[in-house]
Every structure is written in C-alpha cells, then in structure tokens.
Amino acid sequence: MTCKDVIDILSEYLEEALDATAVASLEQHLRDCPPCVAYLRTFRKSHQLAGQVSQAPMPPEMKQRLRSFLAAQLRDSVH
Numbered sequence: 001m002t003c004k005d006v007i008d009i010l011s012e013y014l015e016e017a018l019d020a021t022a023v024a025s026l027e028q029h030l031r032d033c034p035p036c037v038a039y040l041r042t043f044r045k046s047h048q049l050a051g052q053v054s055q056a057p058m059p060p061e062m063k064q065r066l067r068s069f070l071a072a073q074l075r076d077s078v079h
C-alpha cells in the first residue's frame with residue numbers, strides 16, 4: 001500500500017467502512033510511515049472538528065489542504 005492509497009481510503013477508515021484486510025494493510029503502512037501517521041492525526045482532528053460544527057462531511061477544500069500537507073511532509077522526509 002502506498003501513501004496515496006492511504007489517503008484515498010482514509011475517510012472510509014475513520015468511518016469504519018473498510019473491510020478487515022484493508023484495515024490491516026493500512027495499519028501496517030502506518031507503522032512504517034510517520035508522515036501518514038501525522039496526516040491521519042490531522043485528518044481525524046479536522047474530521048472531529050467538522051463533525052462538531054455541523055454533521056456535514058469534510059469539504060473538498062479541506063481535503064485538498066490535507067493532501068498538500070501530506071505532500072509537504074513527504075518532501076521533508078528522508079525516504
């Protein structure tokens with residue numbers, strides 16, 4: 001699983017909409033990929049904040065911002 005795969009399924013992961021196999025490979029990726037862990041943490045926080053304000057799903061603009069955040073994290077990492 002690549003970082004892009006993680007991003008693609010992250011919202012389903014948080015909504016517990018993934019099957020066990022996908023969850024296992026996602027969590028395995030997270031063990032070896034600090035940028036994705038940081039991304040997940042930010043994503044989850046934004047998700048919770050958005051949920052408190054309204055029950056609306058995350059706006060596309062925020063998703064885009066998180067993607068940029070992860071891209072920056074990956075650029076800065078040594079991988």
Ligand SMILES: [Zn+2]
Pocket residue numbers: 002003006029033035036
């Ligand atoms: Zn990753």
